[in-house]
Amino acid sequence: MPKTLFEKIWDRHIVKTIDGGPSVLYIDKHFIHEVTSPQAFKGLEKRGIEVFRPAQIVATADHNVPTLNQHLPIKEELSRIQVQTLVENCQKHQVELYGLGHPYQGVVHVIGPELGITQPGMTIVCGDSHTSTHGAFGAIAFGIGTSEVEMVMATQCLLQSKPKLMRINVEGQLGKGVTAKDIILYIIARISASGATGYFVEYAGSAIRNLSMEGRMTICNMSIEMGARGGMIAPDETTFTYIKGRPFAPQGAGWDQKLAGWKQLYSDKDAKFDMELNIDAPDIEPMITYGTNPGMGVGVTGRIPSTADPKSLAYMGLQAGANIKGKKIDYVFIGSCTNSRIEDLRLVASFVKGRKKADNVEVWVVPGSKQVEQQAIKEGIDKVFAEAGFQLRQPGCSACLGMNEDKIPAGKYCISTSNRNFEGRQGPNARTLLASPLTAAVAAITGEVADIREFI
Amino acid sequence: MSKAINKIASRAVPVHLENIDTDQIIPARFLKATTREGFGDNLFRDWRYNADGTPKKDFVLNDPTYSGKILVAGKNFGCGSSREHAAWAIKDAGFDVVVSSFFADIFKNNALNNFLLPVTVSEDFLQQLFTAIEKDPKTKLDVNLGDQTITANGHSETFEIDDYKKTCLLNGYDDIDFLLSIRGEIEIFEHQYAGI
Numbered sequence: 001m002p003k004t005l006f007e008k009i010w011d012r013h014i015v016k017t018i019d020g021g022p023s024v025l026y027i028d029k030h031f032i033h034e035v036t037s038p039q040a041f042k043g044l045e046k047r048g049i050e051v052f053r054p055a056q057i058v059a060t061a062d063h064n065v066p067t068l069n070q071h072l073p074i075k076e077e078l079s080r081i082q083v084q085t086l087v088e089n090c091q092k093h094q095v096e097l098y099g100l101g102h103p104y105q106g107v108v109h110v111i112g113p114e115l116g117i118t119q120p121g122m123t124i125v126c127g128d129s130h131t132s133t134h135g136a137f138g139a140i141a142f143g144i145g146t147s148e149v150e151m152v153m154a155t156q157c158l159l160q161s162k163p164k165l166m167r168i169n170v171e172g173q174l175g176k177g178v179t180a181k182d183i184i185l186y187i188i189a190r191i192s193a194s195g196a197t198g199y200f201v202e203y204a205g206s207a208i209r210n211l212s213m214e215g216r217m218t219i220c221n222m223s224i225e226m227g228a229r230g231g232m233i234a235p236d237e238t239t240f241t242y243i244k245g246r247p248f249a250p251q252g253a254g255w256d257q258k259l260a261g262w263k264q265l266y267s268d269k270d271a272k273f274d275m276e277l278n279i280d281a282p283d284i285e286p287m288i289t290y291g292t293n294p295g296m297g298v299g300v301t302g303r304i305p306s307t308a309d310p311k312s313l314a315y316m317g318l319q320a321g322a323n324i325k326g327k328k329i330d331y332v333f334i335g336s337c338t339n340s341r342i343e344d345l346r347l348v349a350s351f352v353k354g355r356k357k358a359d360n361v362e363v364w365v366v367p368g369s370k371q372v373e374q375q376a377i378k379e380g381i382d383k384v385f386a387e388a389g390f391q392l393r394q395p396g397c398s399a400c401l402g403m404n405e406d407k408i409p410a411g412k413y414c415i416s417t418s419n420r421n422f423e424g425r426q427g428p429n430a431r432t433l434l435a436s437p438l439t440a441a442v443a444a445i446t447g448e449v450a451d452i453r454e455f456i
Numbered sequence: 457m458s459k460a461i462n463k464i465a466s467r468a469v470p471v472h473l474e475n476i477d478t479d480q481i482i483p484a485r486f487l488k489a490t491t492r493e494g495f496g497d498n499l500f501r502d503w504r505y506n507a508d509g510t511p512k513k514d515f516v517l518n519d520p521t522y523s524g525k526i527l528v529a530g531k532n533f534g535c536g537s538s539r540e541h542a543a544w545a546i547k548d549a550g551f552d553v554v555v556s557s558f559f560a561d562i563f564k565n566n567a568l569n570n571f572l573l574p575v576t577v578s579e580d581f582l583q584q585l586f587t588a589i590e591k592d593p594k595t596k597l598d599v600n601l602g603d604q605t606i607t608a609n610g611h612s613e614t615f616e617i618d619d620y621k622k623t624c625l626l627n628g629y630d631d632i633d634f635l636l637s638i639r640g641e642i643e644i645f646e647h648q649y650a651g652i
Binding site: 009012015016018019020021022024026028035036038039042043047049052063064078079081082085120121122127128129131143144145146147148150151154155156157159161163193194197198224225227229261262264265293311401402403410420422423424425428429 | 473475477479480483484485487488489490491492502507531532535536537538539540541543558560561562565566569570618619620621630631632634635636638639641642645646649651652
């Protein structure tokens, strides 16, 4: 019986299935952070039980950390308590923590892959919806709530119903200036913010296979923005080359053994999907969103649809039928688990080098991890940004969700490489336009929504 | 917080909007607590209150005409972030049921894990509910988990829920109790399991 990539992994992780109910799914890796874990630890203590498999949990502090002066105590009291609570919980329950000050600290979905913790064939969960990122390695990875975080801490298992399966094939050559971020924004605009609810998505096709691991992570990251439980891509040589030699990658004979297993992870030729969608890569333009959910996106040369939700447009201060290109902006945020990896920073730096930001714009670049930050400094990217007038900050989730002090002021427009343009996401009444790092970079230089293809 | 639910008969509060994401239900800046309690005060914070903390008169939660234990909302409710705080906030504000024509997956699980019943109805039935409640805010809804029915003004619709979850909700069991009860089987699985 031919199997999909998803089924090959799922079937190997089922402990048992309840009649008329969900399956008990075994979890290989559990990432935790300061915001969605404290109530789970508290729950365990209330039940009087220990963490079942602490060695399978990795913790970091990311959502709520400042991006300036991380060596100083966190000023905001509630944030400081939350980060401190994580430190105490990890000590008490013997959980490995890459917290503030640690050379591995960073956004949870950046550090897992860069440390080689994320590997093909795994089941991976985290109390964060963008856990779908790790699916780029051919893993079943998805976000969970805090009660589920507690379940995994207590038993290393979750009760899950098998989702429906969708395959999205992206075939052909991407145009100049079009990146992975544009592919996923295009897909979400095509099928809407709820178009994949109930599904787990496999991305396939030549345009996906030609992407780097960073690009694949960007795609899988935003699967949740069309409602999907997760997204995944079959591992290949690009995947194996990326993992090899990373701190937690298998070594020596262990590597060869793992590799043999990983090479079996693909959807069989006649495997059945509940839905398939075909996309022609050359149709994709650099994308930008104009509304208040990630499905409200158009090509950068397009017009805001006349059918767009008036409530959204009123919030955004935009007009139906108007061009989005040329819209003046106030802030640029380059960061988040979607686009804060070294490749993203390199791409931005390569365009920005020798240019200066527009006077009307403030630009924040927030690297995804300490390792990304260090690498950027090593390559001189920090100097390129400084000369352009960009602020290179310290790692964290930052203005993606405005939980720390990195908030976009009310009414201001921000071109953001993050994943959500919801009302108030980047701060009360902030207006977010989602785009790729390249489109963000050109906006930083011109001070408005611009078409990167006219500049490269 | 964990308590069994079966029959809920109540008036309802209509939030007549689609794609309500969890950032609207509870904005990130209110996620700094380390306990599960007290999130109800900030439910729909930025729709409900002005920046200075005064209530926005036109938002339904500030309209004394509407009350009850049932929240009725447009399709794709609870999309976005996995924050369980969204379910905690709704429950903490006194709701036991959310009715919509479509729920985001993670929110649905989070709701069930907090004995907040997500009831998925057809789009037609949902629109009938909005019309009925907005015409007469005293309209009573009857939600019966045992029978898997929701009724308003004599019109009923059945809703889906898996047998396992239904048993949990009717009896006040939670998933952790169940998983802990099979930890022996999990250990046997681990013993045989070599990963991929």
